[in-house]
Amino acid sequence: MIFAYGLAAVFVKHRIFMTGGDLTHTQAIELLDEAARELAEIRRGKHYALWRDDKCRPLGDALRQVSPFDAYSDSWIFTGDGGGTIAHGRFGDWAIDRLVEKLEPAAILAAFGEEIAGNVGHYSELSAILGVQLDTTVHLGDGVTLDAEPEDTFEGLIHRIPFQMLPVPSGTSVLRHRYRVEPAFELRTAAPTGKSVTTPASPARDQVRQRVRLACLLASIGPVELPFSLLQPDRASLFVAGDGNQAGRPFAAMPLVAFPVEGAAVKRAYGYLATFRGGASMARAIDRLGRSRLAINPVDRALDLGMAAEIALMHDHSHNNTEIAHKIGSRSAWLLGQTPTDRATIFTEMKSLYGARSQAVHSGFLSSRSTIDLDAADALVTRIFNAILARGAFPDWSSLVMGGDALQPVEDEDGA
Incomplete structure (x- = not known):
């Protein structure tokens, strides 16, 4: 000890x-x-x-x-x-x-x-599950519980008080993940070590939190976010403190309604996700589904829904689509390149970007052998967008890639 x-x-x-x-x-x-x-x-x-x-x-x-x-x-x-x-x-x-x-x-x-x-401290990490109103409390095992809001008005208020800094909708459920810290304390009169072991540690709890979000998305019709967590000390533990370890995470938007969700459906989806092979790809697909539900306009929703479907349904597809990669590489090269050498460099960079994009979509991760420089790719895409915007409309791509006038615009589908 x-x-x-x-x-x-x-x-x-x-x-x-x-x-x-x-x-x-x-x-x-x-x-x-x-x-x-x-x-x-x-x-x-x-x-x-x-x-x-x-x-x-x-x-x-x-x-x-x-x-x-x-x-x-x-x-x-x-x-x-x-x-x-x-x-x-x-x-x-x-x-x-x-x-x-x-x-x-x-x-x-x-x-x-x-x-x-x-000398052991016991805590619970609490995360409000915005967008979800469970019909019953769900026990997922290993100290993980999804607490439904009590029907009693006063108890329901107490249930939401820890998250009063957020506009938590009535009915919001809470993820409770129990963990232990050992040692719980250290005498300051002794030589301090500053070392303790947390079980399960933050990365493991974060994985559970992400899986809970995905399971809730599959069981619900609305968006789901868990943007904030805080610790709650166990009342039976003597040497615990409750004024730290608050953690916020970025999220697209704030779900303003807690949709009714069956606890049994969440538990079933959570179990499937825990044992699913190819979890990274499926997680990315479900995440896109969740983003689509937060979209403000139908165009954004269609984009995210389409990407969600492509990730799941094209999972076994080749990471490279030669025709598309060649097309966007050629268009980029002729749009930006001033010399044959410039165009060859841009062509290669855009094909590399599309290859990385395809790998991310179809497998859920980038290979350790990938050499893509995402900062450089971001800069290249930004140059392309600015070049297109400066022309006032999309170029006539067929003419452009044949060496035609790069400044000649073509009307888009809206006739603009």
Whole structure:
């Protein structure tokens, strides 16, 4: 265990009490007894909420001053994936939760010893699934749950509160992915290591999040995005913190409606995606389907839908379409090239770009042997667009590639 020597020394100091015999913890027992007496006098839920708000902080501050809590009042708490913060531990919250469970003060201190010895923090990463209103909570296994919004108005509000920074539609479901951090904390009085292990780590959780989005797209009729995640500490864990590890991701647009979706359909699609061979291509096709649902006009929707269909239905097609590659290479060469050497270079670059595009469409990835310079390709395409725009209309391509006047425009399908 990391920092074993420093922590072990403190734990040995308190081990007698863990069996119920060390009088040095009298003050902690008195504080817990007092809180237990106050809790026993409460009869109504709203009174409990008010009492807890008033009691939590002062109880935590008081416990931090007495044994055995004082030895752990200055700690570095790991929040997972390399994150962490200086904190005191959830002494007040954690002790009240144990009192609510009807634990006696001696049992609470024994549980404290178990938390110290185990030194594991438990968290959930929450992601609002914008665009999806599940009919029931779905358990996907391995600590992954899709939480449907409760029907009760008040509970539904609590369900959405973590995402109040986003305009989350009513009914929005939430992806909950549980993970653990070990060690949970490190004493700042010991030689710091700054090392912890997160299980599952962020990349694995991100894969699950992407798969959930794709599964929801297949089960829904609308767009689906998971643009924001945040951590939620487990209330049973003592050394956890909830003020970090918030992560935002880019997304095309904000789905404004949560469409009703069957949880069983999402679970079925999620299972298929987990075992599907050729997952990269299928993921890209479904992603394009999702983008089409966010399109503002029919032209963009048709483009994305067509690309989605091509990715899936042309999966076994050759990565190179010689006729199309030759055509766009020739048009680019004669549009931009001023000399035979220029035209030959541009022709080769455009064929390379189309080859990379075809490979990406049909296989879902670029080969490690690919030599395409995407920055250079971007610059070339930009030059082509600017050259076309400067002419006021698309050139007469047939004339152009035969050495005709490159400045001669041709009417498009709209007659413009």
